[in-house]
Amino acid sequence: MRERFRALDPRLLWVLLALIALGTLTLYSAGRNTPQAGIWLKQSVWNLLGLVFLLLLATTDPRRIFRFSFPAYLLGLVALAAVLVVGKKIGGATRWFVLAGQTFQPSELMKWVTLLYVSQRLGSRNADTVSRLELFGAVGLVVFPMLLIQRQPDLGMALSFLPILLIIPLMKGLKTRWVMALLLLTSLGGFGAWKFVLKPYQKQRVMIFLDPSADLKGKGYQVNQSRIAIGSGGLIGKGFTSGSQTQLNFLPVKTTDFAFSVWAEERGFLGVLIALGLFGLLLNRILEAARVAHTNAEVYFCAGAAGIFALHLLVNVGMVAGALPNKGMVLPFFSAGGSSTLSFFLALGLIMGVLHRSRVK
Amino acid sequence: MDPRQRPLLRRRLGVFQAMAWGLVGLLVLIYAWLQLVRSGEFSQLALQQAVKIRPIPAPRGLVLDRNGQRLVDNRRALHLVIQREDLPTKTEVIAALAEALVLDPAALARKVQSYRLAGKGRPLVLKENLDESGIALAERVRARYPFLSVEVAPRRVYLGDELAGHVLGYVGEVDEPMMKAKPELYRLGETIGKEGFEASGNDKLKGVDGQKRILVDQLGTEVANFGQVDAVAGRSLFLTLDAGLQKIAQDAMGEEAGAVVVLDLRDGGVLAMYSSPAYDPNLFLNRLSQDMVDRYLANNVTRPMVNRPLQGIYAPGSTFKLLVAIAALEKGVVTPNTVIYCAGKKNFYGRDFRCDKPTGHGGLSMVQAIAQSCDVYFYELASRLDIDDIYAAAEKYGLTERTGIDLPQEKRTRIPSRAWKKKTYPRDPKWYGGETISVGIGQGAVGVTPLGLARFYALLATRGKLLTPHLFYGFRDDQSNGLVPASAPGSRDTPLDPKIWAVLNEGLSEVVQSGTASTNPFVREIARQIPFSGKTGTAQVATFVDKAHYARQAKFLKDHALFAGFAPRDNPQIAFAVVVENAGFGSTSAAPVAAKLVKYWCLDRFTHPLPPPGGKLVDPFVPPQPPEEPE
Numbered sequence A: 001m002r003e004r005f006r007a008l009d010p011r012l013l014w015v016l017l018a019l020i021a022l023g024t025l026t027l028y029s030a031g032r033n034t035p036q037a038g039i040w041l042k043q044s045v046w047n048l049l050g051l052v053f054l055l056l057l058a059t060t061d062p063r064r065i066f067r068f069s070f071p072a073y074l075l076g077l078v079a080l081a082a083v084l085v086v087g088k089k090i091g092g093a094t095r096w097f098v099l100a101g102q103t104f105q106p107s108e109l110m111k112w113v114t115l116l117y118v119s120q121r122l123g124s125r126n127a128d129t130v131s132r133l134e135l136f137g138a139v140g141l142v143v144f145p146m147l148l149i150q151r152q153p154d155l156g157m158a159l160s161f162l163p164i165l166l167i168i169p170l171m172k173g174l175k176t177r178w179v180m181a182l183l184l185l186t187s188l189g190g191f192g193a194w195k196f197v198l199k200p201y202q203k204q205r206v207m208i209f210l211d212p213s214a215d216l217k218g219k220g221y222q223v224n225q226s227r228i229a230i231g232s233g234g235l236i237g238k239g240f241t242s243g244s245q246t247q248l249n250f251l252p253v254k255t256t257d258f259a260f261s262v263w264a265e266e267r268g269f270l271g272v273l274i275a276l277g278l279f280g281l282l283l284n285r286i287l288e289a290a291r292v293a294h295t296n297a298e299v300y301f302c303a304g305a306a307g308i309f310a311l312h313l314l315v316n317v318g319m320v321a322g323a324l325p326n327k328g329m330v331l332p333f334f335s336a337g338g339s340s341t342l343s344f345f346l347a348l349g350l351i352m353g354v355l356h357r358s359r360v361k
Numbered sequence B: 001m002d003p004r005q006r007p008l009l010r011r012r013l014g015v016f017q018a019m020a021w022g023l024v025g026l027l028v029l030i031y032a033w034l035q036l037v038r039s040g041e042f043s044q045l046a047l048q049q050a051v052k053i054r055p056i057p058a059p060r061g062l063v064l065d066r067n068g069q070r071l072v073d074n075r076r077a078l079h080l081v082i083q084r085e086d087l088p089t090k091t092e093v094i095a096a097l098a099e100a101l102v103l104d105p106a107a108l109a110r111k112v113q114s115y116r117l118a119g120k121g122r123p124l125v126l127k128e129n130l131d132e133s134g135i136a137l138a139e140r141v142r143a144r145y146p147f148l149s150v151e152v153a154p155r156r157v158y159l160g161d162e163l164a165g166h167v168l169g170y171v172g173e174v175d176e177p178m179m180k181a182k183p184e185l186y187r188l189g190e191t192i193g194k195e196g197f198e199a200s201g202n203d204k205l206k207g208v209d210g211q212k213r214i215l216v217d218q219l220g221t222e223v224a225n226f227g228q229v230d231a232v233a234g235r236s237l238f239l240t241l242d243a244g245l246q247k248i249a250q251d252a253m254g255e256e257a258g259a260v261v262v263l264d265l266r267d268g269g270v271l272a273m274y275s276s277p278a279y280d281p282n283l284f285l286n287r288l289s290q291d292m293v294d295r296y297l298a299n300n301v302t303r304p305m306v307n308r309p310l311q312g313i314y315a316p317g318s319t320f321k322l323l324v325a326i327a328a329l330e331k332g333v334v335t336p337n338t339v340i341y342c343a344g345k346k347n348f349y350g351r352d353f354r355c356d357k358p359t360g361h362g363g364l365s366m367v368q369a370i371a372q373s374c375d376v377y378f379y380e381l382a383s384r385l386d387i388d389d390i391y392a393a394a395e396k397y398g399l400t401e402r403t404g405i406d407l408p409q410e411k412r413t414r415i416p417s418r419a420w421k422k423k424t425y426p427r428d429p430k431w432y433g434g435e436t437i438s439v440g441i442g443q444g445a446v447g448v449t450p451l452g453l454a455r456f457y458a459l460l461a462t463r464g465k466l467l468t469p470h471l472f473y474g475f476r477d478d479q480s481n482g483l484v485p486a487s488a489p490g491s492r493d494t495p496l497d498p499k500i501w502a503v504l505n506e507g508l509s510e511v512v513q514s515g516t517a518s519t520n521p522f523v524r525e526i527a528r529q530i531p532f533s534g535k536t537g538t539a540q541v542a543t544f545v546d547k548a549h550y551a552r553q554a555k556f557l558k559d560h561a562l563f564a565g566f567a568p569r570d571n572p573q574i575a576f577a578v579v580v581e582n583a584g585f586g587s588t589s590a591a592p593v594a595a596k597l598v599k600y601w602c603l604d605r606f607t608h609p610l611p612p613p614g615g616k617l618v619d620p621f622v623p624p625q626p627p628e629e630p631e
Helices: A002-006 A008-029 A039-058 A061-065 A071-084 A105-121 A132-150 A155-159 A162-172 A177-197 A200-210 A222-235 A257-293 A297-321 A338-360 B005-037 B038-051 B092-102 B105-118 B131-142 B178-180 B196-198 B243-253 B281-285 B288-297 B316-329 B367-373 B376-386 B388-397 B418-425 B433-439 B449-461 B498-513 B521-529 B547-552 B586-607
Strands: A088-091 A093-099 A101-106 B051-056 B068-083 B126-127 B146-157 B172-173 B191-193 B208-215 B223-227 B237-239 B259-263 B270-276 B340-342 B345-348 B351-354 B363-364 B472-476 B481-485 B533-539 B559-568 B573-582
Touching: A002 A039, A008 A039, A008 A257, A008 A297, A039 A338, A039 B068, A061 A071, A061 A105, A061 A297, A061 A338, A071 A093, A071 A105, A071 A132, A101 A338, A105 A132, A105 A155, A105 A162, A105 A297, A105 A338, A132 A155, A132 A162, A155 A297, A162 B005, A222 A257, A222 B038, A257 A297, A257 A338, A257 B005, A297 A338, A297 B005, B005 B038, B038 B051, B051 B223, B068 B131, B092 B105, B092 B131, B105 B126, B131 B146, B131 B363, B146 B281, B172 B281, B191 B196, B223 B418, B243 B259, B243 B270, B243 B586, B259 B316, B259 B449, B259 B586, B316 B367, B316 B376, B316 B388, B316 B449, B316 B498, B316 B533, B316 B559, B340 B376, B345 B376, B345 B433, B351 B376, B351 B433, B363 B367, B367 B376, B367 B498, B376 B433, B388 B418, B388 B433, B449 B498, B449 B533, B449 B559, B449 B573, B472 B533, B498 B521, B498 B533, B521 B586, B559 B586, B573 B586
Parallel strands: none
Antiparallel strands: A088 A093, A093 A101, B051 B208, B068 B126, B068 B146, B172 B191, B208 B223, B237 B472, B259 B270, B259 B573, B340 B363, B345 B351, B472 B481, B533 B559, B559 B573
């Protein structure tokens, strides 16, 4: 058993535990005096469960996990297709399975399974010997589940698959024409998306992002209140469970999308520095894992994982500050939610396994 | 892994690491901007929406009659309101809300819009004075629209409903024109008196609104109170009105239109003042419904909103003859004993002027002429006078001025003179002698308010004291609930020559004892118990052709009946004026009303006082019902 615990990378573990502590405190404060008063407890159960999974994965040879990536990917596709048929509809979107009273969102896990499978496929090649066809194949593997997810619809989730593609510049390097092509593709894609793909409510979100004050009582209300919460926190914050925006319910959806605003209001800029510093250390440690990894697949997986964590960080923390469109993307360890929490722990467990193996060899 | 790969990947991963820290740095910059640079601005906004200053409306003072009976009471009312910061913006929400509350969607949208532009301080009131079913509806709707709130506020209740509607007036919210006129005086949304004594006594009745600083949550619910300045209730006060006498006046007028004024001869206090048809001020506390507009305002020929005692201008008819008599005696064109012969009509300036009695009264002295209300006698007096002599007498005895009563919008009595004609008819500025003849019997251009007429008869009763009619009697002492009398507004002495007064007094007594008023058996009966004095009057509305024609005429073309006088005859206590519109002769319609007033004031109030005015409105406050489950 002690052997098993030794498998845990201390530097990553301490950062992780610190983030869990911050997130739990935030949820406790956010849920206070609301029907969600017990949400911090519920989330702690998920966190504990996540830590158990983390421990299991950390002591497992990553190669054994990669072996399951293809069946897992196929299973994920089936699950994504199935959720469109038998999933539960909440707020106009069909994203959830209901199992024994618990909702489960397959797309959360599928993100990591896709990363796992793409890393495994491309990992069989050396970086500079990979063919264009293989790269296109990898892109296809990422885009296909994204399209299924966009059918739910869940644009935020679909976009969170994109960091997997960071493996490509990692292998081929960043070339000017690649960047140009990407820019061209994004602008074309953006135009196409606006014209054909985006639902009206998604377009509205973009419009409100461009001018949040246009509809203060409507859709712009959330971000506006969040900005007030963050800004009024000032340097040292209003104190734990003393944020007026949080405690008087001006701040919306404060246990999920806007949890970070709660932290920012009550702990101020210093608290934000601590939280962002921890996230920085987390990303750094994941990328260090990539540097010491034994196989290409492990390198790619760690790099992609860092990308996914970074995207969540950027979109959520940026969004609640009004710097990015209001896109429902959770902040790891702060936002309450079972599927996403477990997924993050599983990914970190695999990364710890990578670090462990690099040490013992 | 191919060992040659490692340096390449490490270099690229190094770029990734730099990018990760760059991302963290970017986010730190964004938060530094919000939390360090713009912190003050956002703190202000957070404070603004969480800490509210809400006014605490001060209850207005109660209004009591002279005996301490409540005329205006305060009760608790529940209003369905939206706090300013919770005002919905979406048209769909407003429309759905209107439907749920059974309101006109377009009207509600307009209301919200105008409140958004102008409303301050007070919340937007959606429904006022909720009754039991209104509260149930409000609670149901509130379950779906949590931004609604129910506000408890003091509400005026006018006891006796229409009993003293015109005297009391009603309260309402300060409106835009008033705000514009005196912005330093009013606060938007403040409750002020709009009509009657509520308006003229507003400064006495209103208290000082308090305010509280409270912490509210997102739904506008009070979470904490940071301290408040309590409202100071307005002072309660007594009116000179006697509710019992007022009730007598109301009942005596019945369905007839007209006016009743009774003045206290000691100080000019108004004991009763009734305008018929009356209105119920309670109805004006709510927003006017179409039904009420139809009933009271638009196209109502009986004009119930006019306060007839001080806004109705009536030809005084024969009640004016006393002033003509004074003018003639003072100028010396006749003596009390001068006998003038009445043959039923007399020719002046080439035109026949008819007397009321076609067969003629024969030879009459002044006392007899007053008692019999002989027109020819007073035509003759007028012919010996100039119009400006009559005007001078009217001016001397206060008939040309406003009485100065403490009610809003009193009209001025109209007494013609040469100057008046020049000003009023610039095309035909010359005064004709024939016009003076008509003025001699209170017709022609003469017009008086019932209040002005009562004041003139008060002057006759007091031998020349020109009283200032008033309603304010004094404040109520907070400890003993007793009256702290205020000093009555001053009177002016314009003494009548005792010899002249004796003649007029005898004439007025004879009117009731043996003259025109004595033809009515009820008046005769009362006068037997309580001798009183007065003068009948009949004010012509349309030209008189003959009796058959008159009988056929529509009601609204019939003459107004008047009766003015004082009681008791010896040591008088009250003076009164009664006008019954389109009722025919003063002796048959107006004098009995006056007799009822005299009977109550001098007899019945000591033995059979009327009960205090009741209110059919019950306290609408019941604890809010649990909201019913919407289907």
